[in-house]
Amino acid sequence: MPLYHAAQSIEASALGQAIRESTWLFPAIESTHLLALALLGGAVLIISLAVLGVGLKSSPAEIYKSARSYMNGAVIVLLLSGVLLGVSEPVKLYDRQAFWVKMISMAIALGLTYFAFNPMVRRGSTGLRLRSVTLLTMGAWLMVAMAGRWIGFS
Amino acid sequence: MLEGLVTKLADTPWSIELHESLYMYAITESTHVIAIMLFVGSIAMVDLRLLDISFRQVPVSQMLSKMLPWTVAGFVVLAITGAMLFLAIPIRTYHSLWFRLKCVMILIAAVNIAIFTFKVERDKAAWDLGPVPRKSKICAAISLSAWVCVIVFGRLIAYNWFDCDNINSSTLLQLTGCPADSG
Numbered sequence: 487m488p489l490y491h492a493a494q495s496i497e498a499s500a501l502g503q504a505i506r507e508s509t510w511l512f513p514a515i516e517s518t519h520l521l522a523l524a525l526l527g528g529a530v531l532i533i534s535l536a537v538l539g540v541g542l543k544s545s546p547a548e549i550y551k552s553a554r555s556y557m558n559g560a561v562i563v564l565l566l567s568g569v570l571l572g573v574s575e576p577v578k579l580y581d582r583q584a585f586w587v588k589m590i591s592m593a594i595a596l597g598l599t600y601f602a603f604n605p606m607v608r609r610g611s612t613g614l615r616l617r618s619v620t621l622l623t624m625g626a627w628l629m630v631a632m633a634g635r636w637i638g639f640s
Numbered sequence: 641m642l643e644g645l646v647t648k649l650a651d652t653p654w655s656i657e658l659h660e661s662l663y664m665y666a667i668t669e670s671t672h673v674i675a676i677m678l679f680v681g682s683i684a685m686v687d688l689r690l691l692d693i694s695f696r697q698v699p700v701s702q703m704l705s706k707m708l709p710w711t712v713a714g715f716v717v718l719a720i721t722g723a724m725l726f727l728a729i730p731i732r733t734y735h736s737l738w739f740r741l742k743c744v745m746i747l748i749a750a751v752n753i754a755i756f757t758f759k760v761e762r763d764k765a766a767w768d769l770g771p772v773p774r775k776s777k778i779c780a781a782i783s784l785s786a787w788v789c790v791i792v793f794g795r796l797i798a799y800n801w802f803d804c805d806n807i808n809s810s811t812l813l814q815l816t817g818c819p820a821d822s823g
Contacts, residue, residue: 513799517792520676524791527677528685531710532695542698542706552694553685631677632670639666 493576505574512574519567523631526560529553530599530627533607537620550607561596584640588633595626642734643817649730658728665728672721679714680787682707690780692772699768700776704761735816737802742793749786752779 496502505511535541536549572579579585603623606616649655658664688694689703726733733739756779767773800806804818813820 509801513796517795520673520791520795521788523673524676524680524787525684526681528681528683531678531681532685532707535706535710540706542695542702544698548697549695552697556685556688556694628674628677631674635670635673636666639669 490577490580493580496573496576499573501570502573502576505570512571515567515570519564519571522560522563522567523634525556526564526627527631529557529560530624533557533603534620534624537607537616545610546607547610550604554604557599561599579637582637582640584633584636588630588637591626591629591633595623595630598623598626646730646734649727652727655727655730658724665725668721668724668728672718672725675714675717675721676791677714679711679718680791682711682714683787684784686711687780687784690772690776691784692777700761700764700772701768704764732803733797735804735818736797737812737816738793738796738799740815742790742797745786745789745793749783749790752782752786755779756783 505515532541533546533550533553536544536546542549598619602619606619658668685695686703686707689696689698689700695703756776760773760775760779764776767776802812802816804816807813807816807818812818
């Protein structure tokens, strides 16, 4: 199991040890992760509501222009803080089903966001296809958040 | 008096069942997190508009009327799941320093919302698309900072640094309402 060995060596790394041994580091990174999640929720929500016709009246493309820096910033902070959290306990994560559910739904959510939702909104698409993509994208991110919280329980 | 109430709460079958359930507690926590995305996410977008930083092409009145219903929906879910999380672990949460600080921040945010709603936004027709007045920017800044604190303090409730059996200082004992002999 090369993946399991990789997890073991990451766990033994200096960075992993430093985060594990500090009292405040893990909670601080966790809180940052959660704050970025809230920001991502807001950015995705404000664009999605406009697409679905239940939010702001400006065109979704225009709202996207204002919201995208928050979306991208949130995604970057989420990825960085998420990696740090993972580096501190990779062996535990390897065994958690919720972690793998989160990784798979995250890949789907990122793919939907950056290869379908964002380009379609930018292009000014309308109609059933965009609305379906919007609902799927929101659903995928909700799944990521749920599975993420579940890692702590499973 | 509160102490007695919380102790009684902890003895109810609802509290015990929530605490001991295999999935219900995890489902409640996860729903709480999703509702944070809806609630804090939407209120952050409104605050960024009120700070005149983003969404400047959107009238303030429209931002408030179209986004705040979602904020309210998020709050309802947060309040219900939050109450359930408290019910599951009443005594420890009641004495938690982080929980108490979180409540203070929620109170500050609530007063801020009241001031914004009843005073600051009254003349918003005058600045619907123009420059946002300072009073509104101050409210938005307080709101953003307060909710950031609420999220962080809420996350920290899970940590036992200041639990009753881990503290000795008289200030902490007073702030957490822990019995003096618990340390």
